[in-house]
Amino acid sequence: MTYEILTVPLADLRTRTSMKWRRYPQDVLPLWVAEMDCHVAPPVAAALHAAIDRGDTGYPAGPVYEEAVTRFAQDTWGLELDPARIGLMPDVMGGIRNAIGVTTRPGDHVVVNPPVYPPFFAAVTGTDRQLLEVPMTPDGHLDLVALEAAFSGRLGVRPTAYLLSSPHNPTGRAHPAEDLATVARLAREHRVRVIVDAIHAPLTDPGVTYVPYLSVPGSEDALVLFSASKAWNLAGLKAAVMVAGPAAAKDLAAVPYDAARGAASHLAVLSHTVALDEGRPWLTQLRTEIAANRALVDRLLAEKLPAVSQLPGNATYLSWLDCTALGLPDPQQHFLDVARVALNPGPAFGSVGRGHVRLNLATSTEILTEAIERMANSLT
The missing domain is CATH 3.40.640.10 (Type I PLP-dependent aspartate aminotransferase-like (Major domain))
Incomplete structure (x- = not known):
């Protein structure tokens, strides 16, 4: 079976009521907390529906x-x-x-x-x-x-x-x-x-x-x-x-x-x-899509935001971005206020995180592309 996982349209994501999509106003692209913008694995959805149907x-x-x-x-x-x-x-x-x-x-x-x-x-x-x-x-x-x-x-x-x-x-x-x-x-x-x-x-x-x-x-x-x-x-x-x-x-x-x-x-x-x-076949496809998104961020940063670098990663759907070359006192706050992109602030991960932000890769290529473009445009 073939899956498309990280392809949920932005309009559908905006209807979600979880933390990721309710913390910030509607004009913000949320790439912060570790929730994925994905379709639920079909076997999991079926099991949950069946449990509810039988009152389990x-x-x-x-x-x-x-x-x-x-x-x-x-x-x-x-x-x-x-x-x-x-x-x-x-x-x-x-x-x-x-x-x-x-x-x-x-x-x-x-x-x-x-x-x-x-x-x-x-x-x-x-x-x-x-x-x-x-x-x-x-x-x-x-x-x-x-x-x-x-x-x-x-x-x-x-x-x-x-x-x-x-x-x-x-x-x-x-x-x-x-x-x-x-x-x-x-x-x-x-x-x-x-x-x-x-x-x-x-x-x-x-x-x-x-x-x-x-x-x-x-x-x-x-x-x-x-x-x-x-x-x-x-x-x-x-x-x-x-x-x-x-x-x-x-x-x-x-x-x-x-x-x-x-x-x-x-x-x-x-x-x-x-x-x-x-859910293992679904997971296999997810891992492929996350790796592709990691590579996409590398390309987008090199093209649009070369002063920011992504630490080479090979696991999780999280990206650690070094923004120190930008000279911003608080990169996370800048990108939220000016670019309307929500990221995790580096200092929350310890004092060595100053000048860094964490970005969530588990979203569509369209959202990732728009987010990096917004971040780049916020510095011009």
Whole structure:
């Protein structure tokens, strides 16, 4: 079956009532929050319609999501998982807070890699833990030398956990196997627990192999959070799973019921399960369209806005744009006020994000083209 996914007309998108299309006035092109401007995968839509038709709107039952994750991981990445070490969570960030709660104590330090997904900061500080920032390298890789210094205590404190975004948001990078193996070795040597946000894991460009953290040696005590919500645009249907390495099963078991399975949505579990099992051809086409949009942005910037550069990415549908050469005090505010294009402000991802913005690639080529044209025209 052939799909056209990122082809929803602007007029139809304007009728949507989700955050992306309601935060800003009608004359603004919203390319900010991580919602896709896509058609719903047909198997998912059919499953949801069928559930409503039969009045199947109660509580989730059975390990259906957990088992779907094991099938997807095996078929997609060759990763064998034990459903008994997979637990249902309300969403990825809720799962991350749960993971921090069972692996660290109040006052402990948790390492993050800015620029990084803004809720990471609140997940640490909101659980009475302390942030220890180890920025990414300027070219968007993990700074392994700095991570070793942080893990070993040479930065003045000894962290107990490391919150890793993999693939990385906002840089749009899938970490290579050798980097993840080094992380696992350092974490084991210095007794740092690794917690991984893998929500974008299915969204690598065609030909790019995603390396699951639990596939690298030394990752046995890691906790990984995963959800189908990003890859199939199901943010409004909240559910996720926590996958425990073989040495972390006790931590998964320590998560309170009401903060985990008791907070998940039945319709979300149904839709995510169908997405993982039956939505794979749709996902394949989506990955192709996102990669084409990434290349389109490169071409448009070179032609119309050469002072702005896109960090080369190979995963997620997010684009990290370096606008520092423009000399604008606040690029995001300028492009919103003058170009009427909504982007995410770089500083929200950490102080190293100054002069940058995050752009959402998951939209039509027409909208992307108009957005870059507006941004370019706003500077003349």
